[in-house]
Amino acid sequence: MPFKWTSIILVLGLFAASMTRADGSKKPTLESIGDQVMCLCGCVATLNHCPHRDCATVAEIRPIIEKEIAEGKDETTILQDLAIRFGVRVLAAPPARGFSLTAWILPGVGLLAGLSFVVVIARRWRKPAPVAVGVPAKPLDPKLLAAVEEERKASGLGTGG
Amino acid sequence: MNQLGSVGLIAALAFAAFAVGAGVIGGKLRSLRVVRSAERATLAFFAMVTVAVFALEYLILTNDFHNAYVAAHSNRDLFTFYKVAALWAGQEGSLLFWTWLLSIYSALAVLLNRKKNRQLMPYVVAVLMGTGAFFSSLVLFVANPFQELSLASPTGIQPFTPPDGSGLNPLLQYHSMVIHPPMLYLGYVGMVVPFAFAMAALITRQLGDNWIRTTRRWTMVPWMLLGLGILLGGNWAYAVLGWGGYWGWDPVENASLLPWLSGTAFLHSVMIQEKRGMLKVWNVVLVITTFFLSIFGTFLTRSGIVSSVHAFAQSNIGPFFAVFLSIIIFFSVTLLFLRLDHLKSENKLDSLVSRESGFLFNNWILLALVFAVLWGTLFPLISKAVQDVSVTVGAPFFNKTAIPMGLLLLFLTGAGPLLAWRKTSFQSLKRNFLVPLIIAGASGAILLIAGVRHFYAWMTLVLSIFVGVCILGEFWKGARTRMKTAGENFAQALYNLTMQNTRRYGGYVVHLGIVLLFIGFAGLAFKTHAKGLMQEGDLLRVKNYLLRCDGLVNGDTPNYEYTRALITVTKNGHAFASVHPEKRFYKASQQPTSYVSIHPTLAEDLYVVLSGLDQDTGKAVIEVFVNPLVMWVWIGGVVVFLGTLLALVPSRVEREMAEIRRTQEMAVQANDAI
Numbered sequence: 001m002p003f004k005w006t007s008i009i010l011v012l013g014l015f016a017a018s019m020t021r022a023d024g025s026k027k028p029t030l031e032s033i034g035d036q037v038m039c040l041c042g043c044v045a046t047l048n049h050c051p052h053r054d055c056a057t058v059a060e061i062r063p064i065i066e067k068e069i070a071e072g073k074d075e076t077t078i079l080q081d082l083a084i085r086f087g088v089r090v091l092a093a094p095p096a097r098g099f100s101l102t103a104w105i106l107p108g109v110g111l112l113a114g115l116s117f118v119v120v121i122a123r124r125w126r127k128p129a130p131v132a133v134g135v136p137a138k139p140l141d142p143k144l145l146a147a148v149e150e151e152r153k154a155s156g157l158g159t160g161g
Numbered sequence: 162m163n164q165l166g167s168v169g170l171i172a173a174l175a176f177a178a179f180a181v182g183a184g185v186i187g188g189k190l191r192s193l194r195v196v197r198s199a200e201r202a203t204l205a206f207f208a209m210v211t212v213a214v215f216a217l218e219y220l221i222l223t224n225d226f227h228n229a230y231v232a233a234h235s236n237r238d239l240f241t242f243y244k245v246a247a248l249w250a251g252q253e254g255s256l257l258f259w260t261w262l263l264s265i266y267s268a269l270a271v272l273l274n275r276k277k278n279r280q281l282m283p284y285v286v287a288v289l290m291g292t293g294a295f296f297s298s299l300v301l302f303v304a305n306p307f308q309e310l311s312l313a314s315p316t317g318i319q320p321f322t323p324p325d326g327s328g329l330n331p332l333l334q335y336h337s338m339v340i341h342p343p344m345l346y347l348g349y350v351g352m353v354v355p356f357a358f359a360m361a362a363l364i365t366r367q368l369g370d371n372w373i374r375t376t377r378r379w380t381m382v383p384w385m386l387l388g389l390g391i392l393l394g395g396n397w398a399y400a401v402l403g404w405g406g407y408w409g410w411d412p413v414e415n416a417s418l419l420p421w422l423s424g425t426a427f428l429h430s431v432m433i434q435e436k437r438g439m440l441k442v443w444n445v446v447l448v449i450t451t452f453f454l455s456i457f458g459t460f461l462t463r464s465g466i467v468s469s470v471h472a473f474a475q476s477n478i479g480p481f482f483a484v485f486l487s488i489i490i491f492f493s494v495t496l497l498f499l500r501l502d503h504l505k506s507e508n509k510l511d512s513l514v515s516r517e518s519g520f521l522f523n524n525w526i527l528l529a530l531v532f533a534v535l536w537g538t539l540f541p542l543i544s545k546a547v548q549d550v551s552v553t554v555g556a557p558f559f560n561k562t563a564i565p566m567g568l569l570l571l572f573l574t575g576a577g578p579l580l581a582w583r584k585t586s587f588q589s590l591k592r593n594f595l596v597p598l599i600i601a602g603a604s605g606a607i608l609l610i611a612g613v614r615h616f617y618a619w620m621t622l623v624l625s626i627f628v629g630v631c632i633l634g635e636f637w638k639g640a641r642t643r644m645k646t647a648g649e650n651f652a653q654a655l656y657n658l659t660m661q662n663t664r665r666y667g668g669y670v671v672h673l674g675i676v677l678l679f680i681g682f683a684g685l686a687f688k689t690h691a692k693g694l695m696q697e698g699d700l701l702r703v704k705n706y707l708l709r710c711d712g713l714v715n716g717d718t719p720n721y722e723y724t725r726a727l728i729t730v731t732k733n734g735h736a737f738a739s740v741h742p743e744k745r746f747y748k749a750s751q752q753p754t755s756y757v758s759i760h761p762t763l764a765e766d767l768y769v770v771l772s773g774l775d776q777d778t779g780k781a782v783i784e785v786f787v788n789p790l791v792m793w794v795w796i797g798g799v800v801v802f803l804g805t806l807l808a809l810v811p812s813r814v815e816r817e818m819a820e821i822r823r824t825q826e827m828a829v830q831a832n833d834a835i
Contacts, residue, residue, distance in 0.1 A: 031690065038553045044411070046555060049404035092555035094540065099548045103540045107533035107562040114525045114532075122518060125439070125510040 028075040033065045036075075036092045037082060046092050061086075163228055166216035166307040170257075173209035173264070174297040176202045180290035188283030188365070196283045200271045203286055206293055207264035214261045217254060217306050221247050227322040230254055230306040236328035236749035238719035246339040247329050252463060252478070253306035255342065259459070260296040262343075262350040267293060270354050270379070278375055284361035285354075292353050295485050303478055328749025331721070335401050341393035345417055348387020349455040352420060354379040355427075356452035356493075359445050363496040368503045373434050373444065378809060380431075380451075384424040385805040391417050392798035403755040403770045405690065405786035407794065410559040415538045416458035419531055423451040426527040429520050436582060437517060438507030442497070443524070445504065449493045454531070456486055461538070512584035519577035526570045533562045564617055568624060571679050574672045575628030578635065597634065601627035618686035625676045625683070632669050632676070639666075660812065667808025674804055677797030684765070684790025694780035695726065703785045706767060707731045708740075713781055721745045723756070726771045726781045730760070742771035742783070765789040 034048035041057040043050050050058050061082065068078045082090050094100035180202035187195030217230070221244050226232040234254065235247045249255040267289040274282055300306070312321040332338075355376040362372035394417065395407035408414060427447035433440045464479030510517055537554045544552045579593040605623040613619045636655060643654035659666040691703040695710040702708075711727040723745045730737045743756035753773075760767040768786040775782055811819070 036557050038555065045404065045409070049402075049406070049409070087551065089551040089553050092553055093558035093561075094544065094552040094554060099550075100544065100552055103537065103544075103552075103554065103558065104562075106536055107529070110532040110536070111525075111529040111566065114529045118521050118525045122510055122513055122521060125506065 028069055028073075028078055030062065030065055030069065033069075033075065033078055034062075036079060037061060037065070038090055038092050040086065040090060061090075162216045162220050162225065163307040163309055166213045166220075167301075167305070169209045169212035169216060170297055170301045170305075170307075173206050173213065173260070174294060174301055176206040176209060177290040177294035177297055180206060181287045181294060184283045184285075184287030184290065188287070196286075199283060199286045199290075200275075203267050203271045203290055203293075206290065206297075207268040210257075210261045210264040210297065213257060213300075213307075214248070217257060218245065218248055221245075224326070225322075226324075226326050227309055227320060228306075229308045229310050232310060232323055232326045234326070234329055236326040238749070239326075239329055239334075240720070242336075242339060243329050243334050246333065246342075249342045249346070250329050250333055251306075253300065253304040253308075255346075256296065256300045256304050256463075256478075257306050258343075259346055259350060260293065260300055262346050263289070263293055263296060263353060266351055266354055270357070274375075278358075278371065280365050280367055281358060281361040281372060281375075284364045285357045288357035288360045289353060292357075299478060299481055303481060325749065328720075328747060331745065331747040331750060331752045331754040332401055334720075334747075335397055337393045337396045337400070341390055341397055343390075344386050344393055345390030348383045348385075348390050348417075349420065349459060351379070351383025351386065352424065352452045352455040354383075355448050359448040360493060360496060363445065363493075363500045366500065366503050368441065368500065370435055370438075373431055376448070377428070377431055380424060380427060380448075381805055381809055384421065384428060385802060385809075387417065387421045387424070388805075389798070389802055391421060392795070396795065399791070400757055400759065401754070403757050403772070403784075405688065405768055405770075405784075405788060406685070407791070410537075410556045412538050413462050415534050415559075416461040419535060420451050420454040420458060422527050422531045422534070423447055423454055426524045426531075427451055429523050429527075433517050433520050439510070439517065441504040441506060442501065445497055447524075449489075449497070450531075453486065453489055454535075456482065456489065460486065514580065514585045514590070516577070516580045516582045516585075519573060519580045523570070523573045523577055526566055526573065530563060530566045530570070533566065534559065537562065567679075567682075568617075568620055571621070571624045571628060571675070574675055575624075575631035578669065578672070579631055593631070593634075597627050597630040600630050615686040618683040621679050621683040625680050629673065629676050632672050635669055636666070659807070660810075662814065663810045663812040664808050664815070667804050667806075667810070670804030670807055671801050672804075674797045674800030674802075677793050677800055679797075681790050681792070681794030681797055684788065684793070687789045689787040690784070692782070692784045694775050694778060695728075695783045696778075696780045699780070701783060701785060704787050705733050706737065706785070706787065707734075708769070708783070708785060710781070710783070720749070721747045724771065724774065724781070726769075726783060728758075728769060728783070730767060738767065740767065740769045742769045744771045744773055744781075761792050763792050766791045 031048065035046055037047045039045055039047050039050035039055060039057050039061075041050060041055050043055070047058055047061055064082065064085070065078060068081060073081070079091060083095065088095055088100070094103045096104050180199045183195050183199035183202060186192075187197075187199055217228075219225075220228045220231050221235050222241070224231070224235070224237050230251060230253050231247075234250045235244055239247070247254065249258045267286075270285060270289060271282075274285070278285070310321040310323070311318045313319075358372045358376045358379065362368050391414075394414065398409070398414075399405075399407035427444065430440050430444055430447060434444050460479065460482035464477075464482060512518070537558050540554045541552055544550055575597065576594070581589060601623050604626045605619065608619055608622055613622065636658070639658045640651055640654040643649055643658055644651060647654070647657070649657060689704050691701060693699070693701040695701060695708075697710055697712045699710045700707060701710075707730070709729045709731075711729055714725045714727060716723050716725065723743045725741050725743045728740045728742070730740060738760040740758040740760055742758040744753065745756055746753045755770050755772060758769045760769075766786075766788040768788055770784040770786075772782040772784055774780070
């Protein structure tokens, strides 16, 4: 039992660790920000992946990012500034606030709800543990045992002969 | 030909409608004659859709630009290879192609079940042809590929034939794009067969193991083809879109992944029903979900409700799909509720640490992944509807939500098959997991020492090693046992072991393929990128590669004009490769596109793109990506494909069981006849 729960906790711990371990602490670069910002020219790609050469949107947004990196701003601040300037649709992922927070929360909620469902189902389906049949034997009456032994000897049973 | 195609479609719709009616009536009256007529109508449906498909292909191949579809998606100088593919390049043609594949699956289902599943077949036919009727009416009335061009003139409306067509979208003129859509469609469409069997089983209350046994192969084939289609789509995106990646969590990519994930869940949970008589309701739910998601994927791709770089065929067919999806849900869920009493579990769970639990957890992760991907894909629509704010949900969101789930799934890929049915003892756990855990732990330490600091990549590689050792250990243990008991050498033992139980060992091969895929995914974390302007004699350094431009060449083909960069690459100072990226300009469609030059190796791909020419200097804009481990993604995909093929081969045990079942069925039929 402890092994089972230790395994489950270990696996979930691993999962939680990997969820929380985002790359937020890294120093921003044009490349890293470019992967998190959408190009708004209609190409449905991020700034780094816009297939259009001389794209006006890329040409407009890239210098802003470069300037803010040079000013020493962190990734979150740069992304916030871009969202203020171009609207939240410029972000490749929805901001974790307001209604958009549900975008981030619900997958986790779904995962946990699914886990609870699986555990509940598994418990409901579990066979009851085998129960010992009958009652513990009471010590037999010595008088009765002696009588049986006497009878056995008298009848010659169990003597081997 | 246009008339022939239209007549074919009208006849197909009529046969489909007849098959639905005859199937239901024949099933209700238990009339063999009526049921047989429904089955023959299904074959006729296939024949008529085939006529329509050949009519359209004929029009494309003969450059009949009087046909609006041909004029919009082909041109005279298009290679024949791509002309064939023009059939599925646009909305109308691809819906016709969809209908044709459906008709092939339906005809096969009828022909392969002439003597089997007789009670189910009337309703199987009805469901298949109900879907057929929907698609053929869509092709006939909403997106007809046989419309002719005309011009309004003072004398009235005149037929019009342009001298040449607009051509195939340049992005689609790539070899894997020719087979990618057919594979994807075969995957999507094929999910209708398991759904039809599930519905027939619910209607007839024949909810034993029979429908499950029958549908397993019918699910594995489309699942395999869908996987192959996704892989080919990735290969196309990698080689054509020129951004250095193969998966961008685009809505259309996600739409293809969703039914593959739920189909994977079904292929696992079906084993619990077969072995233990459990999860009966769940299996029906998974079949419904998979079919629903297949149609939903088609709807998402074509309705234009989400923006995508992959959507080449959008129109106003969304509402029709929405109605069809509602009918599927209403019909199947109602049936499921009505039959809940017949879907009771036959067994109980003996232990939480067992193969059954492993499958339950696997299903949990897969469905959670389906939910996360679906939610992320639809969130922009939901946000617009609820708060009137346009948001984008792209790769950063999916990477944060789906990767952790993928890692859990990877862990289960190795751990699940090592758990015993019913109950796994602590000793057995120790015996099976100790060596893989030690090797994975040691490898993790070595990777850290070697400088792998990216958490996801490190975790993926460690788990891949764990799972790989677990699976290879299963082969090793099984073969060794055979070597001892049957006196076979290792190769013989391995072969016989695999052929004895193709399903189990085919499954292990699939899992190995998944491990290779994940190893390839881990490589994404170590991607390197550089960009520079180049002309003859210019150098560009990326990692340990040095690129030297030997010149720019301009050329012309009947189909496109191009500028090609001739680049020589040295690696660590030694001659390595020559790469020739191109910028093409397609004449018919007047669209530019990049032709990426890739030099692949097992360790990493050198990926070179000519993005364009700098207007001020006239130099080529060269982008270079060094993408580690990408080759393993393609190898992993092929291994998954081969493993599924292996699992489809009937094993010795299965053949014997099938023979016994056939004898029993014949005995029952003979008894009924008496």
